[in-house]
Amino acid sequence: xxxxxxxxxxxxxxxxxxxxxxxxxxxxxxxxxxxxxxxxxxxxxxxxxxxxxxxxxxxxxxxxxxxxxxxxxxxxxxxxxxxxxxxxx
Numbered sequence: 433x434x435x436x437x438x439x440x441x442x443x444x445x446x447x448x449x450x451x452x453x454x455x456x457x458x459x460x461x462x463x464x465x466x467x468x469x470x471x472x473x474x475x476x477x478x479x480x481x482x483x484x485x486x487x488x489x490x491x492x493x494x495x496x497x498x499x500x501x502x503x504x505x506x507x508x509x510x511x512x513x514x515x516x517x518x519x520x521x
Contacts (some may be wrong), residue, residue, distance in 0.1 A: 443471060445470045446509040447491060453504050460499065467509065468493040 444490050452459040458479075473487035477500070481487050488500040505516065 441470055441489070441508050443470050447489075447506040448509060449491070449501065450505055450507055454502060456502070456505075459501075459505065463491075463493070463499055463501075466493055468499075471498060473486060 443456050445505070446467055446469055449463040449465065451464055452461070454478055462520055468491035470489060471492045472490040474482045474490060475481055479500075486503070489503060489506065490498055490500050492498045
């Protein structure tokens, strides 16, 4: 199954970290407002994610750190500069 058909983002897209709407205990507020690049989708880390609609999204930041987020914690920056909420299509 083509993941791009399920998520409106793909590896390489730039995203902005919003907040912690699910009150996830593992969420680090230090990333709020930071922009990073999507590196991978993880379905096997044991956090309750499901294939194909609800992966953990690995995001790399300019300092080289990689952190995982739920889609609800991110917004998408496309090359056009527009901002959209991440949605399952």
